[in-house]
Amino acid sequence: MRWSTAYIPTLKESPADAEVISHKLLVRAGMVRKLTSGLYTYLPLGVKAINNVAKVVREEMDRAGFQELLMPMVQPADLWKETGRWEFYGKELLRFKDRNERDYCLGPTHEEVITDLVRGEVKSYRQLPVRLYQVQSKFRDERRPRFGLMRGREFVMKDAYSFDADDKGADSSYQAMRDAYVRIFTRLGLKFRPVEADSGSIGGNFSHEFMVLADTGEDTIAACTACQYAANVERAAVTWQGTVCTASCPPWQAIDTPSAHTVEEVCAQLGVPATSLIKTMLFDVDGEAVAVLVRGDREVNDVKLKNHMHATQINLASPEQVKAWTQAPVGFAGPVGLAVKYIFADNELQGATDYVTGANKGDTHLLHVSLPRDVQVSAYGDFRTITLADPCPRCGGRIETPKGIEVGHIFKLGTKYSEAMKATYLDVNGKEQTMIMGCYGIGVSRVVASAIEQNNDAGGIIFPPSIAPFSVVLLNLDPKKEEVSAQADALYAALQDTGLSVLLDDRDERPGVKFKDADLIGCPMQLVLGGKGLARGIVECKNRKTGEKGELPLADFASAFAAWQQQVLADWVVE
RNA sequence: CGGAGCAUGGCGCAGCUUGGUAGCGCAUCUGGUUUGGGACCAGAGGGUCGAAGGUUCAAAUCCUUUUGCUCCGACCA
Numbered sequence: 113m114r115w116s117t118a119y120i121p122t123l124k125e126s127p128a129d130a131e132v133i134s135h136k137l138l139v140r141a142g143m144v145r146k147l148t149s150g151l152y153t154y155l156p157l158g159v160k161a162i163n164n165v166a167k168v169v170r171e172e173m174d175r176a177g178f179q180e181l182l183m184p185m186v187q188p189a190d191l192w193k194e195t196g197r198w199e200f201y202g203k204e205l206l207r208f209k210d211r212n213e214r215d216y217c218l219g220p221t222h223e224e225v226i227t228d229l230v231r232g233e234v235k236s237y238r239q240l241p242v243r244l245y246q247v248q249s250k251f252r253d254e255r256r257p258r259f260g261l262m263r264g265r266e267f268v269m270k271d272a273y274s275f276d277a278d279d280k281g282a283d284s285s286y287q288a289m290r291d292a293y294v295r296i297f298t299r300l301g302l303k304f305r306p307v308e309a310d311s312g313s314i315g316g317n318f319s320h321e322f323m324v325l326a327d328t329g330e331d332t333i334a335a336c337t338a339c340q341y342a343a344n345v346e347r348a349a350v351t352w353q354g355t356v357c358t359a360s361c362p363p364w365q366a367i368d369t370p371s372a373h374t375v376e377e378v379c380a381q382l383g384v385p386a387t388s389l390i391k392t393m394l395f396d397v398d399g400e401a402v403a404v405l406v407r408g409d410r411e412v413n414d415v416k417l418k419n420h421m422h423a424t425q426i427n428l429a430s431p432e433q434v435k436a437w438t439q440a441p442v443g444f445a446g447p448v449g450l451a452v453k454y455i456f457a458d459n460e461l462q463g464a465t466d467y468v469t470g471a472n473k474g475d476t477h478l479l480h481v482s483l484p485r486d487v488q489v490s491a492y493g494d495f496r497t498i499t500l501a502d503p504c505p506r507c508g509g510r511i512e513t514p515k516g517i518e519v520g521h522i523f524k525l526g527t528k529y530s531e532a533m534k535a536t537y538l539d540v541n542g543k544e545q546t547m548i549m550g551c552y553g554i555g556v557s558r559v560v561a562s563a564i565e566q567n568n569d570a571g572g573i574i575f576p577p578s579i580a581p582f583s584v585v586l587l588n589l590d591p592k593k594e595e596v597s598a599q600a601d602a603l604y605a606a607l608q609d610t611g612l613s614v615l616l617d618d619r620d621e622r623p624g625v626k627f628k629d630a631d632l633i634g635c636p637m638q639l640v641l642g643g644k645g646l647a648r649g650i651v652e653c654k655n656r657k658t659g660e661k662g663e664l665p666l667a668d669f670a671s672a673f674a675a676w677q678q679q680v681l682a683d684w685v686v687e
Numbered sequence: 688c689g690g691a692g693c694a695u696g697g698c699g700c701a702g703c704u705u706g707g708u709a710g711c712g713c714a715u716c717u718g719g720u721u722u723g724g725g726a727c728c729a730g731a732g733g734g735u736c737g738a739a740g741g742u743u744c745a746a747a748u749c750c751u752u753u754u755g756c757u758c759c760g761a762c763c764a
Contacts, residue, residue, distance in 0.1 A: 124713065125699050129757055156743075176743070219764065244754065261708090263763095269754055301720080310764095319764090520764070553764080589723060624724040641724060652723095670695065 113582070115617040119156050122629050124203035130312040134564035137262025137573050143631045145660030150257025150265030154557075157633060160581035160613075161560045162268055166247050167269045168299050168578055170553055170650060176292040178272050180495075183225045189215030195532045206253045219253035223351035223529045223551060224323060226273045230547070233533035240537060240547065243286060247556065249625040256469055261561035263330075266273055268556040271295075275547045278536065282548035282615035286524045289552045291394060292358070292576065293322050293520050296554070301576025301684045303517075307333050308343035309521065310415050312477040318487060322554075324562040325518025329500065332517045334498045338509025344620045345513065346415040348498040349505040361466035362480045363450065369477045373443030375408045382468060385409075390467045390481065392445040393438060394429035394452070397421050398538070401429070401437045405489070406496045408468075408492040413497040420493055438472040446478055447487040457483060463491050517562040518555075525549040567657075573634030574657050577684055582615040585627045585635040589642035591618050599666070600641050605653065606670065607639075631656065637680055639664075655680050 116393050119142075126136040129146070131534070140145045143158035154162060170180065189207070192198035198215075199204075206218045219225065230242055250269045274285035287379055290306065297304040302324050309321040334348035343349075372378045375386050389408030395399065395417060402421070404412050418426045430642075431442050437452055438445045447455055448470035454489045465482040472589055483489055504511055529535070530547040539545045562581060567574040577583060584607055588600035597618070617626045617637065623642070628637050640652040650663040653676055664672040 121697095123698065128693085131758070146756095202763085252763085254756095256760095258758085294716080393722070523764080551764090592722095622722055622724090622726065624722090627724045629725085640723085644723075 113613075113615050114614060116619045118615070119355075120629075120633070120634055121155070130567070132259045132262065133568055134262065134328075134561040137564055137568060137632070137634075138260055139560065144261065146260075150254060150260060151355070152266075156559070157581045161575070161579050162557055163578050164510060164581070165300060165556050165559045166268070166270070169247065169556065170298055172292045173245045173270070174245075174297070175270060175295075176288045178245045178289075180246060181244050182246050183219070183222050183229075183250060185219050185251070186216050187219045187222075187225055191228055191533075192217060195224055195529055197224070201671075204252045204254065206251055206549045216559060216670065219248075220250055220252040221551075222246070222271055223273070223525075224533070227529045227533045227549070228285070231276050231530075231533060234275065234535075234547075235537055237537055237539050237545075240275060240277040241281050242275040243272070243285060244274075245270060245552075256646070257334050259561075261557050262565075264557070267558060268557055270554040272552040274550040274552075275535065276550075277539065277545065279548055282524060282526075282550055286522065286550050289522050289550065290320060293552075297322060297324070297519070298686055300559065300563065300578050301567075301686060303566060303686060304519070305333060305335065305342050305516065307335070307516070308347055311343060312348045312420070315562060318559070319521060321516075321518050321521035322522075324559075324566060325514055326517050326562060326565040326566050327515050329515035329517040331514050331518055333516045334511050334513055336504035336507060336509045337512055339504060339507040341504050341509075342352075343507040345497055345633075346413060347657060349434050350459070350494050350496055350498050350502050351505050351508075352506075352569050353464075353503070353526045354460050354462070356463035357465050360404070360464050361482050364486055366473075366476050367479055368475060370475045372475070372477070373441075376467065379408070382477070382479075384468060388466075388468055390447065390464065390469045390483075392447055392450070392459065392470055394434055394445055396425075396427045396429050396433060397423045398425050400454070401433070401457045403447060403450055403452050404495050405447055405455065405457040405482075405483075405538075407458070410458065410460075412495060412496040413483075416493075416495050420456070426582070438470075439471070440472050440474050440476075444470040444472060444474055444476060446472050446481070446490055447489075448472070448478060448481060450487075450626045455487065456494050457489045458495045458496055459492050460496075474629045484503060514627075517558070517565065519559050519562055520552075520554045522552040523550060524550055547670075559578075560660075567634075571628070572632035575636060577632040577636045577681060581613070581633065582635045582636050583612045584637045585615045585624075585630045585633070585638060586619060586639045587617045587641065589626065589640060591620060593643055595680050596641060596643055596646055599646055603639065603641065604671065607673070610674075636684070637677065655683065 116161050121142040123140045127139050130136040143155055146152055173404055191197055208216055214561050234242055247270045251266050254265050259265055272646040276282040276285055279674050303324055304324045306320050306322050309319045318630055335343045341534045369378055372381050378571050379386050386408035390405050391405045391499045393412045398413055404417055406412050414426055432440045460485055465485055467481045469478050469481045473477045481539055527546045532548050535547045537545045563576055563579050564573050590596040603612055640655040645651055649666050653664050654661045
């Protein structure tokens with residue numbers, strides 16, 4: 113591609129509405145433009161990057177034995193009603209009616225459609241497993257789209273689905289996909305980590321997320337520094353190491369704590385540390401009032417609560433609900449005499465004596481509360497979020513909590529959808545069996561954004577070679593000089609003959625503009641040809657990642673370039 | 688959905704408090720001088736100031752309503 117005829121509208125300044133670095137650079141590098149909140153046009157350079165990611169994804173899907181298909185984006189409501197998700201999916205599902213008043217939605221995912229396809233076609237164990245994938249635009253009406261391509265409403269996704277005859281087959285499908293994901297993100301040059309994850313409203317038995325490590329990530333990972341354990345913090349198990357407290361304590365008594373709504377305020381007024389408080393959090397779990405008790409310095413993990421109760425909907429209680437359930441404003445809830453359906457307490461409060469709690473009365477707390485003596489606890493369990501002080505649940509090692517961007521998520525679904533939609537087959541005995549499913553997603557457009565989050569500098573984007581819109585950008589510094597242009601054209605042709613994608617900057621611009629733009633769009637290899645270099649018989653080269661510069665002799669360009677290219681690629685090998 | 692902020696040429700912003708002929712930088716176009724890290728000089732074009740209504744002799748500016756966008760939170764496969 114010649115830059116003079118390309119549509120690459122680069123900008124000197126960042127758009128005012130961009131906050132994160134990938135969003136700013138994607139816009140500045142002329143890769144995307146926003147249409148409206150959460151919706152982006154991919155410009156030619158952006159499409160190239162997305163296609164490059166998709167190419168790697170397709171190759172590895174094919175290698176893993178999955179075949180590509182393409183399903184409609186518009187889906188009929190009937191299928192979603194069959195699985196119950198028409199009701200449960202919520203407002204993220206964009207719904208609309210056609211001219212005949214029939215209900216439809218834009219596909220946020222395709223379990224229903226693909227299960228409908230397979231149940232109609234596959235009737236025998238001989239036809240299993242079925243492994244299919246597609247690369248397609250998805251639409252999710254996010255409550256709060258943000259961060260450019262990181263959380264858009266419409267985005268490019270690879271979604272794959274497996275149907276197996278039994279658990280063993282399903283596990284091997286899952287493992288094949290897990291291996292494929294590792295290869296994909298390695299080939300894409302990303303620093304990533306597979307982590308245990310909650311399966312959320314997709315449902316199913318177990319799942320892993322693939323996290324690109326970046327400080328701007330929205331997810332937090334609990335990763336062991338000693339062993340391979342890594343999990344999303346919302347899932348990471350907390351190992352209870354404490355002992356049951358058996359000390360006796362005096363009867364509880366009320367104490368005035370005027371306008372002390374928060375743990376900090378209570379601690380300040382009573383002069384006690386947060387560790388001697390019990391925090392009482394109220395939740396609306398499928399319409400039931402539920403209280404969860406954790407120590408004052410801990411965080412309730414609502415995902416763990418949701419899983420513990422096998423709930424479908426869980427929300428922190430509203431101020432009105434708190435008032436109705438505790439007869440007190442928010443901030444004074446306590447477990448003593450609390451009339452809710454369940455009171456759960458975290459493991460470390462087993463036998464807890466002599467704690468401070470809310471009194472279920474405004475501006476009042478209780479001293480000397482003993483859980484075993486004063487409270488009917490429904491169950492103790494793991495209800496809090498892991499902290500840096502907690503040990504690795506697998507090996508007891510030290511935990512660290514880096515931030516990550518979720519770029520892939522794989523689920524072993526089990527029979528959640530196949531059962532609801534009656535996707536069955538006849539086994540070897542002629543007996544009807546339910547298929548075991550798995551589903552596997554990669555946010556293709558999000559991968560591009562996260563690659564930029566992970567690889568950038570003051571000059572702009574530093575694309576991994578497998579994602580870069582062009583492998584090489586060749587700067588012709590003197591396009592008006594015939595001999596320089598002739599040589600540039602010759603290099604351009606020679607490079608293309610080696611199969612590389614090359615962008616030739618033949619614009620009538622000053623050298624500074626070309627240098628800046630070349631750095632901005634982030635091609636891993638830069639070649640610079642000017643009158644000076646030509647006179648000396650050399651073309652300059654620059655490794656975008658390391659900034660290292662060198663010279664390649666024009667006389668022996670092909671082999672010199674090949675050697676340099678190997679060096680550049682070597683710098684991208686992820687350890 | 689709760690809280691906050693913003694909306695003025697293609698992009699980035701000033702002007703608004705205290706109403707009085709809409710400005711700057713970048714970009715664009717013309718001419719000239721330049722030419723190895725976002726050049727300089729001279730000139731030119733381009734804006735119903737998000738929309739609607741109101742106050743006023745007069746509104747980008749004050750008031751009301753509304754739409755959109757961004758951030759924080761909630762929420763989220």
